[in-house]
Amino acid sequence: MATSETAPGTDHRHPQSPLAPLPGRRIRVAVIGTGAIARDSHLPALARLAAEGETEIVAAVDIAAESADDFCAIAAEVGVEAGAGAGAGAGTGVAAVAGAGAGVPRAYTDPDLMLQEQRPDLVIICTPPTLHRDQTVAALRAGAWVWCEKPPVPSLADFDAVEAEEGEDGGPYASIVFQHRFGSGTRHVRRLLAEQAMGRPLVAHCQTTWYRDTAYYAVPWRGRWQTEGGGPAMGHGIHQMDLLLDLLGPWSEVRAMAGRLVHDVETEDVSTALVRFANGAMATVVNSVLSPDEVSRIRIDCERATVELTHLYGHRNDNWAITPARDVPSAEAAAWQDFGADVPSSHLDQLRELVASMRVGERPRSSGADGRTSLELIAALYKSAFTDATVKAGEIGPGDPFYTAMHGGAPGWAPVLGEPAAPGEEAAA
Incomplete structure (x- = not known):
C-alpha cells in the first residue's frame, strides 16, 4: 500500500488524473471495503445516481474475495450501471450481470491494482479507520477524488498528510462521509441560524448516547487507539458533533471528561464536554456506548426559539422541532415550520452534492478545513x-502529542504493550 511520505516537489498524481470539470459523462466509482456500510448505505445511493445517469461502478475491492464478489452480485441485482469493459479476467472475479448494462464489472482484493487498472474518478472508502490514510493517499495520487467513511483518519497529523496530497485547483479532493449535515431539515435550520431569524444561538446540547455490548467489541479493531482512533467520541458521536459545528460555526475552547466505565478496551466508553463557540454560544456534549435507551439529539436555544433534533441514525423533517418564544408572532413562527419537501439526511444527498462539486472542480463540503474542524474538536476533547486542562482551538499542532495520536501518550490511556487498561479507570477534567 502506498504511504503519504513524499519527496519534496514530487507529484505522484497520475498524469491522466480525471481533474474536474467532468461534464457529459458518468462519474466512474470504485468502492474499497464491501461490508455492511458499503452495501446498506453507499450502494443504494450509487444505484439512484446511476439511474439518473450520474455514476457507474467500475470496481469493488475487499481483502476477502468472496465479499467483493458478493458486493458485485448485489449491485447487479439492484441495477447499478456498470462501467465499460465488464467481464471476467481481472481481480478475484466478476459478478454475473443481471440485465443489459447493469452490474459491477470487476472485483479486486488489491486496491493498488484496481487503481492502476481502472483509474476511477471517485473512490469510496469503507474500510476500518486504520487503513483510511494510506488508501486515501493512494487514491489521490492515482488522480481520484475520495469520499471516506468516518472517522476519516486516526489523527490530525494523518489528516494534514492526506490534505497535502490533494490537488490545488480543481481537485482531486478527499471528503468525509458526514451525511447528517445533509437533508432538508438541516438545510432549513442552517438557513434560519445563518439569518439569525430566531435570534442569536445561546445554549446547545449535543448527545450521542448509544448502546454497544461486549460482542460489539469482539471485532479486533474496535476499542483500540491504533485501529479505531478513539472511542465513542471518535467513532459514534463524531456525526452529531460535526452537525453541531455545521450549524453553530467555529468552536473556540473545550473542557472535557472521559471514562472507561464498562468495557475492557483501550479507548473511553463515555465522555462529556463543555464547548464554547466563537459566537459566544455554549454547549454540552455527551458521547456514550453505555446507554440502553439510545438517542441522538441536538438542541439549540436561541433568543427567540428552541430548535431540537431527535433521532438515532438519520433524520427527516419530522425529527426536527422548532418551539418559538411566547412573544414571536404566530405568522413568523408558522413560517419557521415550513421545512419544504422532505429530503432525509443520507449518503444519497451528500453524494449528489459531491458529484456536482466534481463536475465543476470545486472543493466539496466536509473536506479540507471544513472537514478538519470536527476532528480537531475531538482531539481537543481527548486532550x-x-x-x-481547557484546550483552545488551534492549540494542537506539530509537536503536541495529541497531534499524532488521540490518546496523546497520556498515562492510563496510551497503549502499554498492547494491553487495554481495566474497566473503571477514569480521566476527569
Missing part, C-alpha cells in the same frame, strides 16, 4: 480529558 482536555486526559490532561485536566
Whole structure:
C-alpha cells in the first residue's frame, strides 16, 4: 500500500488524473471495503445516481474475495450501471450481470491494482479507520477524488498528510462521509441560524448516547487507539458533533471528561464536554456506548426559539422541532415550520452534492478545513480529558502529542504493550 511520505516537489498524481470539470459523462466509482456500510448505505445511493445517469461502478475491492464478489452480485441485482469493459479476467472475479448494462464489472482484493487498472474518478472508502490514510493517499495520487467513511483518519497529523496530497485547483479532493449535515431539515435550520431569524444561538446540547455490548467489541479493531482512533467520541458521536459545528460555526475552547466505565478496551466508553463557540454560544456534549435507551439529539436555544433534533441514525423533517418564544408572532413562527419537501439526511444527498462539486472542480463540503474542524474538536476533547486542562482551538499542532495520536501518550490511556487498561479507570477534567 502506498504511504503519504513524499519527496519534496514530487507529484505522484497520475498524469491522466480525471481533474474536474467532468461534464457529459458518468462519474466512474470504485468502492474499497464491501461490508455492511458499503452495501446498506453507499450502494443504494450509487444505484439512484446511476439511474439518473450520474455514476457507474467500475470496481469493488475487499481483502476477502468472496465479499467483493458478493458486493458485485448485489449491485447487479439492484441495477447499478456498470462501467465499460465488464467481464471476467481481472481481480478475484466478476459478478454475473443481471440485465443489459447493469452490474459491477470487476472485483479486486488489491486496491493498488484496481487503481492502476481502472483509474476511477471517485473512490469510496469503507474500510476500518486504520487503513483510511494510506488508501486515501493512494487514491489521490492515482488522480481520484475520495469520499471516506468516518472517522476519516486516526489523527490530525494523518489528516494534514492526506490534505497535502490533494490537488490545488480543481481537485482531486478527499471528503468525509458526514451525511447528517445533509437533508432538508438541516438545510432549513442552517438557513434560519445563518439569518439569525430566531435570534442569536445561546445554549446547545449535543448527545450521542448509544448502546454497544461486549460482542460489539469482539471485532479486533474496535476499542483500540491504533485501529479505531478513539472511542465513542471518535467513532459514534463524531456525526452529531460535526452537525453541531455545521450549524453553530467555529468552536473556540473545550473542557472535557472521559471514562472507561464498562468495557475492557483501550479507548473511553463515555465522555462529556463543555464547548464554547466563537459566537459566544455554549454547549454540552455527551458521547456514550453505555446507554440502553439510545438517542441522538441536538438542541439549540436561541433568543427567540428552541430548535431540537431527535433521532438515532438519520433524520427527516419530522425529527426536527422548532418551539418559538411566547412573544414571536404566530405568522413568523408558522413560517419557521415550513421545512419544504422532505429530503432525509443520507449518503444519497451528500453524494449528489459531491458529484456536482466534481463536475465543476470545486472543493466539496466536509473536506479540507471544513472537514478538519470536527476532528480537531475531538482531539481537543481527548486532550482536555486526559490532561485536566481547557484546550483552545488551534492549540494542537506539530509537536503536541495529541497531534499524532488521540490518546496523546497520556498515562492510563496510551497503549502499554498492547494491553487495554481495566474497566473503571477514569480521566476527569
